[in-house]
Amino acid sequence: MMMDMLTANLAPYALVPLGTLPDQGRSIVLVGPDEPAFWPLFTQSPEYKDGAPDPMDRWSRRVITHIAATLDAEPLFPFGGPPYAPFYSWATNSGRFWSSPISFLVHDTTGLFTSFRGALRMPPGDYPYEKSTKPCDTCAQPCITACPVDAFANGYDVTACKMHVASAAGQDCRTRGCLARRACPIGQGNRLPAQSAFHMESFLCPYA
Ligand code: SF4
Ligand code: SF4
Structure with missing residues (x-):
């Protein structure tokens, strides 16, 4: 019931809960984009259109802070540090994310394109911890050999990755x-190609 309300508050922003974990009598709900719906919605935002740096982080801060206020929750973000909130350990502790064979996080429904726009520390309530099964254990693991420059040969x-992407x-x-x-x-x-291209641009020029 509580989770349904949370999901309904995220949906207008093309956001979804990706995992939940207990946190000192409360629950942390990890929040990510609902793709492919997310990109066309985000690109209509003032943050995307204003040309200032870090549009997606600024959009995430505005939207998730608003949702948190609506739900009497605390907004949490993976950016803006140091210090940084421990999103990686929150993710693996939720039982729905794992370290993949190429070391990136893999999620049970979003795979290797998983990302966080933030999290919500919810007031006490009924937020089920739905653990899942690691998909890599029954997979042919094509991620290991797909990189044309073998960037995962040793970590x-x-x-090498950036040099190839820029070439x-x-x-x-x-x-x-x-x-x-x-x-x-x-x-x-x-994940739409335009969103991937946006993240690749940030990867190559993080301060652009
Ligand atoms: S092993 Fe398979 S399921 Fe796991 S990250 Fe690689 S491709 Fe995805
Ligand atoms: S070069 Fe980089 S972006 Fe391209 S497949 Fe390899 S790791 Fe991925």
């Missing part, structure tokens, strides 16, 4: 998203 070689040969990654993430069958095809 994640960020420099002419890396146009596919740059304009349609990471090939390794796209190889994951979970949630495959939900």
Whole structure:
């Protein structure tokens, strides 16, 4: 019931709960984009259109702070630090995220394209902790071999990845998203190429 109300408050912003975990008598609900609906909604926002830096973070702060106030919850964000809120451990403790074979987080419905726009620390209530099964255990693991420069051969070689993405040969990654993430069958095809290109631009020029 409480979860239904929370989900209904997120839906107008194309946001969804991705996982829940207990937190000192309360519940933390992790919030991410509902793709592909999210991108066309976000690109109509004043933050996207104003040309100032960090439009998605600014949109997330405005929207999730508003939702939190409506629900008497505390808004939490993965950006804006240091210090940074421990989203990675919250995610794995929710039972719906795991470290994938290429070390990125993988989620039970959004796969390797999972991302957080924030979280809500909810007042006491009925927020079920719905754990799931790690998809990688029954998968052919195409994510491991999909990268054209083998950036996951030994951890994640960020420099090799960036060099490829910035090159002419890396146009596919740059304009349609990471090939390794796209190889994951979970949630495959939900992220629109334009949203992937937006994140790739931020990856290459984080302060643009
Ligand atoms: S491709 Fe398979 S192994 Fe790789 S993250 Fe997705 S489910 Fe896990
Ligand atoms: S963005 Fe492209 S180069 Fe970078 S890890 Fe993904 S597949 Fe490899």
